[in-house]
Amino acid sequence: MKPLIATITGSLITVLLLSFIVTGQKAGPGKTGQELFEKHCKQCHGKDGTRGLFGAKNLQTSQLADEALYTTIARGRKIMPAWEKRMDSAELGLVVAYVKTLRK
Numbered sequence: 768m769k770p771l772i773a774t775i776t777g778s779l780i781t782v783l784l785l786s787f788i789v790t791g792q793k794a795g796p797g798k799t800g801q802e803l804f805e806k807h808c809k810q811c812h813g814k815d816g817t818r819g820l821f822g823a824k825n826l827q828t829s830q831l832a833d834e835a836l837y838t839t840i841a842r843g844r845k846i847m848p849a850w851e852k853r854m855d856s857a858e859l860g861l862v863v864a865y866v867k868t869l870r871k
């Protein structure tokens with residue numbers, strides 16, 4: 768029988784490797800804020816942020832501060848879905864940064 772310590776170390780390494788692989792995948796194939804926006808947000812907000820489908824807010828004139836912007840996108844509001852289940856915090860950060868570039 769293997770010494771207990773070897774078994775523990777072995778499973779620890781397995782767990783570490785697995786979590787590395789999982790978090791590595793979660794970061795996605797390195798999408799930019801613009802790509803994420805055009806994939807998830809364009810249909811309601813439009814490529815330039817002015818479309819307003821279902822009453823979507825005009826993102827060019829939106830005045831939300833960074834934190835409110837992040838929570839609105841993460842949690843959703845009214846018809847707008849919550850995105851925190853489909854994007855990780857890094858991706859949400861990229862989208863927040865991109866949304867601000869749409870402002871005029």
Ligand code: HEC
Pocket residue numbers: 803804807808809810811812820821822823824826828829830831836839840844845846847848850862863866
């Ligand atoms: C199904 C349509 C829809 C999609 C898809 C959608 N939104 Fe929205 N969004 C809305 C609606 C509707 C509102 C206005 C909610 C309200 O009435 O307060 C809104 C509001 C917002 C606001 C608040 C603006 C302000 O000044 O109050 C932000 C920021 C925003 N959306 C960003 C995004 C981003 C980023 C995405 C993509 C990750 C996205 N939205 C996807 C419909 C959508």
